[in-house]
Each structure stands twice: as structure tokens, then as C-alpha cells.
Amino acid sequence: MSGRAAPVGSQELAELYAAHRLALVRMALLLVDHRAEAEDVVHDAFASVLGRTLRDPDAVVGYLRTAVVNGCRSTLRRRRTARGYTPPVDTGPAPPDERAVLAEDHREVLAALDTLPARQREVLVLRYWSGLSEAEIAETLGIGRGTVKSTASRALDALEKVITITQETR
Structure with missing residues (x-):
């Protein structure tokens, strides 16, 4: 996009949709774990951009990422409210395209x-799945770079413990 304010x-x-939809859907899928919800969140993010005048038109992809993360948070909040304390239902086997992935x-x-x-989870998905820098993650989530670093470190330590326990129980 050009640097104009229109x-x-x-x-x-x-053009943005063609270039960024798939990556945003994949990111959202890791955050909400349901394909239809992930696609809805991404479509809502793109719809929110149409007709908007952004202060920095070159930052529209960052705006979309932030909108997707916030949309995923809202989706999870609604889901948690709807479920109350009922455990999630097993939806059966994944479709072939998801099994391949x-x-x-x-x-x-x-x-x-x-x-x-x-x-x-958000910090790790944005860092290692979407390949964002610490600064981009901080901007997307509205937190400081130091918070991104410490959160990522704690998350990686926790992942290592869970994976080690899983492997030991085999």
C-alpha cells in the first residue's frame, strides 16, 4: 500500500486478502483451534479495514494481526461463557487436510x-508460527518488549516440561 491517508x-x-488471508487463518487456528471460528475472525478483521482511513496505511497488516488476535480472544471468551464448566466435546477425527498438516x-x-x-500461547504463535519480531509482537498484543521476552521464555520452559512428561509416559 502507498503512504497516502485515504x-x-x-x-x-x-489484494491484502489474497496476500495475507492464509497466514492469518493459520495463526487464528492455532489460537482458537476451530477452523470455522478462525476463518470468521479473519474475515471480520478484513471487513473492519474496508473504508477505514488508517493513520499509517503501511501498517495495515499489523492492524489486521492485532484485529485477529483480539477477535480470537473474544471468540474464546464467548466460548468459555457458553460452556461454563462443561468440558469440550470430542468432535471426532480431523478432516484429511488437517491430518496432513x-x-x-x-x-x-x-x-x-x-x-x-x-x-x-499468543506470544509463541506470533513468534514461531507467524515469524514476528519481539517489537511486532509487543505492538500486536499491546505489551512491552521485555514482557514479550519473559513470556516467551516462561512459555518455552513450560512446553519443554509438558513434552518431557509426555515422552516419559510413553
């Missing part, structure tokens, strides 16, 4: 990732 048009949005060695990491608190 509303985001449908053509620009279509989730090779056996990755399932263990994803299961361990699900045990982390939301903030730690």
Missing part, C-alpha cells in the same frame, strides 16, 4: 501448546 478501497482489500510429531507440540495460558 480509505482502504475494495481493490486494495482484495498435523503430522504425528507436530501433534505433541500442539497438544502441549494447548496447555499454556492464553498470553503465552
Whole structure:
């Protein structure tokens, strides 16, 4: 996008959508663990950009990432409220496309990732899945760079413990 301060048009949005939708859906899927919800969150983020005049049009991808993370948080909050204390229902086997993506060695990491608190999971997903820098993560989550570093460190330690315990019980 150019450095002009004009509303985001449908053509620009279509180009952004083509370039960034898949990466944002993957990121959202790791945060909400349900494909339809992840896609809804991403579509809502793109819809929120249409017609908006952004102070820095070059930062629209960062805006979209932040909108997706916040949308995932809202989705999880609504889900938690709806469920109360009822445990989640097993939805059965994953579709073939998801099974291909989730090779056996990755399932263990994803299961361990699900045990982390939301903030730690968000930091790790943004860092290692989306490849964001500490500064970009801090901006996306609205926290300091030091908080990103310490949260990532604690999250990696927790993941290592969970994976070690899982491997020892085999």
C-alpha cells in the first residue's frame, strides 16, 4: 500500500486478502483451534479495514494481526461463557487436510501448546508460527518488549516440561 491517508478501497482489500488471508487463518487456528471460528475472525478483521482511513496505511497488516488476535480472544471468551464448566466435546477425527498438516510429531507440540495460558500461547504463535519480531509482537498484543521476552521464555520452559512428561509416559 502507498503512504497516502485515504480509505482502504475494495481493490486494495482484495489484494491484502489474497496476500495475507492464509497466514492469518493459520495463526487464528492455532489460537482458537476451530477452523470455522478462525476463518470468521479473519474475515471480520478484513471487513473492519474496508473504508477505514488508517493513520499509517503501511501498517495495515499489523492492524489486521492485532484485529485477529483480539477477535480470537473474544471468540474464546464467548466460548468459555457458553460452556461454563462443561468440558469440550470430542468432535471426532480431523478432516484429511488437517491430518496432513498435523503430522504425528507436530501433534505433541500442539497438544502441549494447548496447555499454556492464553498470553503465552499468543506470544509463541506470533513468534514461531507467524515469524514476528519481539517489537511486532509487543505492538500486536499491546505489551512491552521485555514482557514479550519473559513470556516467551516462561512459555518455552513450560512446553519443554509438558513434552518431557509426555515422552516419559510413553
